[in-house]
Amino acid sequence: MTRFIESVSTHQLLPPYHSKESVVHGFLFDIDSKAIQTYCDTYLNLGDPQQRGFHYRPITEAPFGLLSHTTYPRLCSLDWKTAQSLGVKASEWDHLTQTEFFVAVPVHRFQVTRANLLVDPVIQWVQPFIITNNATSAFSGREILGLETLYGQIVLQLPRQPRGFTFSVSLPSWKEFAPNSAQAMWPFAYVDRGAPLDAAAGQEALEGKLAKVIATLEAAIPDLASLAEGKFPETLELLILKQFRSAADATQAIYQALVTCENRYSDVANMTLYDPAAVTIDFQNGDMVDEITGTFLGMKSKYRPPAMMVTAGGTPLPQGKPKVRTVKARLAFSFTATIDLMNIKSQFNFRHCTPS
Amino acid sequence: MAQFVQSVANQQTPPPYHFPGVTAHAFVIDIRMDAVQAYCDTFLNLGDEKERAFVYRPMAAWPYALLMVIQYPMMINTNRTELGYDELPFADRGYCSQNEVFLSVPLFRHGTTAKTILTTAAVEWALPFIVVDNTTSAFSGREILGLEKLWGWIDLGSGDFPNGFSTKVSIPGWASLDPDAMQEMRQVLSVSTGSPLPGVGRKSDVTSAWTMLESPIVLKSFQAVADAFDGLVTVSNGVIPTPMRLVALKQFRDAADPHRAIYQALVGARSRYYDIANLTLYNEQDVAITLDTSGSFAEIAKIFLPSTPDPAAANTKVGIAAHAAFGFTANLDFDEMSTLHTFPVEGDECDAVDEGGAGMLSPWLRPWWGLINATGVDPQRSNESAS
Numbered sequence: 001m002t003r004f005i006e007s008v009s010t011h012q013l014l015p016p017y018h019s020k021e022s023v024v025h026g027f028l029f030d031i032d033s034k035a036i037q038t039y040c041d042t043y044l045n046l047g048d049p050q051q052r053g054f055h056y057r058p059i060t061e062a063p064f065g066l067l068s069h070t071t072y073p074r075l076c077s078l079d080w081k082t083a084q085s086l087g088v089k090a091s092e093w094d095h096l097t098q099t100e101f102f103v104a105v106p107v108h109r110f111q112v113t114r115a116n117l118l119v120d121p122v123i124q125w126v127q128p129f130i131i132t133n134n135a136t137s138a139f140s141g142r143e144i145l146g147l148e149t150l151y152g153q154i155v156l157q158l159p160r161q162p163r164g165f166t167f168s169v170s171l172p173s174w175k176e177f178a179p180n181s182a183q184a185m186w187p188f189a190y191v192d193r194g195a196p197l198d199a200a201a202g203q204e205a206l207e208g209k210l211a212k213v214i215a216t217l218e219a220a221i222p223d224l225a226s227l228a229e230g231k232f233p234e235t236l237e238l239l240i241l242k243q244f245r246s247a248a249d250a251t252q253a254i255y256q257a258l259v260t261c262e263n264r265y266s267d268v269a270n271m272t273l274y275d276p277a278a279v280t281i282d283f284q285n286g287d288m289v290d291e292i293t294g295t296f297l298g299m300k301s302k303y304r305p306p307a308m309m310v311t312a313g314g315t316p317l318p319q320g321k322p323k324v325r326t327v328k329a330r331l332a333f334s335f336t337a338t339i340d341l342m343n344i345k346s347q348f349n350f351r352h353c354t355p356s
Numbered sequence: 357m358a359q360f361v362q363s364v365a366n367q368q369t370p371p372p373y374h375f376p377g378v379t380a381h382a383f384v385i386d387i388r389m390d391a392v393q394a395y396c397d398t399f400l401n402l403g404d405e406k407e408r409a410f411v412y413r414p415m416a417a418w419p420y421a422l423l424m425v426i427q428y429p430m431m432i433n434t435n436r437t438e439l440g441y442d443e444l445p446f447a448d449r450g451y452c453s454q455n456e457v458f459l460s461v462p463l464f465r466h467g468t469t470a471k472t473i474l475t476t477a478a479v480e481w482a483l484p485f486i487v488v489d490n491t492t493s494a495f496s497g498r499e500i501l502g503l504e505k506l507w508g509w510i511d512l513g514s515g516d517f518p519n520g521f522s523t524k525v526s527i528p529g530w531a532s533l534d535p536d537a538m539q540e541m542r543q544v545l546s547v548s549t550g551s552p553l554p555g556v557g558r559k560s561d562v563t564s565a566w567t568m569l570e571s572p573i574v575l576k577s578f579q580a581v582a583d584a585f586d587g588l589v590t591v592s593n594g595v596i597p598t599p600m601r602l603v604a605l606k607q608f609r610d611a612a613d614p615h616r617a618i619y620q621a622l623v624g625a626r627s628r629y630y631d632i633a634n635l636t637l638y639n640e641q642d643v644a645i646t647l648d649t650s651g652s653f654a655e656i657a658k659i660f661l662p663s664t665p666d667p668a669a670a671n672t673k674v675g676i677a678a679h680a681a682f683g684f685t686a687n688l689d690f691d692e693m694s695t696l697h698t699f700p701v702e703g704d705e706c707d708a709v710d711e712g713g714a715g716m717l718s719p720w721l722r723p724w725w726g727l728i729n730a731t732g733v734d735p736q737r738s739n740e741s742a743s
Binding site for chain 2: 001002003004005007008011012014015042043046047074079081083086088090092093094095096097128129134135136138139142143144145146148150151172174176177178179180181182183241242243244245246247248249250251252253254255256259261288291292295296344345346350
């Protein structure tokens, strides 16, 4: 084994991770199947399907995404080796606080047979984007797991109504792509959850207008109907393309592999439902926001080419009109839970040896 | 190698970069030679010496480090690579700004055989401690170049004296090694100067490191440093940071076993200062550098301090003496990235993509690299045939 050389500056929290009393807000929304397929083909279905032996596709019966705001009040590492190396007897180590804002999308992983048939579908979740407000978490997610964790600001706002919950997300980004455009902390998303449904109204919604939605989504989240009993599916398996650039040629990868890990929810409590029609999810105006939401969520792009971009004949390219994109929630819920991220594995290494 | 799959949510901006109008403040401080040797042996001289065919050592003639604070008003990415996914090239997306604080230590690298001792000889700089306040810069530096940039808050000011300079650096850390301690933003480093010395500044005709070093005022100011060896101008080639060749250990953890590395390589890059102007000198006696050594910062202190900090000390704020202090403005280019040497990774030989070659060459030999390469001789490995 080649030992990783620890330094004062690694600034990483080592897995597995453990977080008690985490607060999860989840919003399920529709995504265009084509956008999910594009994501699969771009990030997962690399190389030759026969050689890699698997193929990813959207779950056609339930093409949706889970947008989540999750607060981890005491996230810690369960890596015992670090504590041991410092002479500390502790099972939990390096506590920190963070809030995440992410979109997770379930996809089907098929085995590819010799006859090129797709068989044995398994559900795994990809995270097209994930934003955290803790740099240590961002470095760890990016460099150990391969997540493309972005660092941003996630700030609670004054709720629009009593018992409401409102927050905004900002990212270091460019509002307009242009060589003379300055990077700044620009608004990325705004979410207003609305007030909770009381128990009777929640039950009525589950049996009424939400019943069909849940039945559909169960193709991707088995046991989703157990929300009515205050439960949440125990384990979601995450799938991540972990890759690093070459220093000499940034277009090339010196490492490229698919990594999986289990996101486990236990001690689920305080399950609360919200009226999806009362939820507001807005992705803000800006070229980088357009790019992310257009690419990953299939939202119609309002991409505006910079003013200096012209055709070969010298005609300026048309300028799009900036617009906030609103996502319609189909299901909204929250709960508290202990969250564990564990059983991390390298599922497949796209072996990119330099031909000798 | 495989194509890196570009992502719009990547938040990296691959080099090269152009940084016009940077303002730099540099402080020459003592560094322990045994600490530098330990750093070399831990992070650079990996594996079997015979196999890697080079060795890094401290610069015995210059037992100092530079603590530098740099303001970058514009960080322009000049990378025009087509990205795919209908994305704009990095150069057309916009620019960033940042403040940066780092400790840079000069190292001497040479070959380990009669044939390579000169062909791979070079002065390079290691950055054992670097903090930036821009996460795009942190992600890019860490993941592409292997620089272990920490992210933090860097507050700049003028201190308590007219036209002076001050900075306070805070990074996420733990106040103690208590397993229940929570991470918090904590001030790790502060630096302040007095007012600038008269006689230099805007009227200076300094335009490069060479003219700066030819200035009697600057030389006088650097006397404490110059005393360490004969002839500052002669020996300073490659020591005063223009151009400054960097070396870093780029490594990544195995996701399944984070104590195992999946990739380990030495990466080099060049940062080149030019159009140097507005040289400002400070009286080193007026400089106050204070490092917090408490909790998780104790590891950082081991690099900076002339002696290992006492973890039981009541006062964890330790002062560091400066031998010289100066500031200047300049344009800065960051380019010539290369993989100097790839270390074999046990358990998965395919990860050890060896891109090395010309990067390990001594600077004097680089113009001849094409000729040497055409003959099929690898200077880094020529020791094998020699031995």
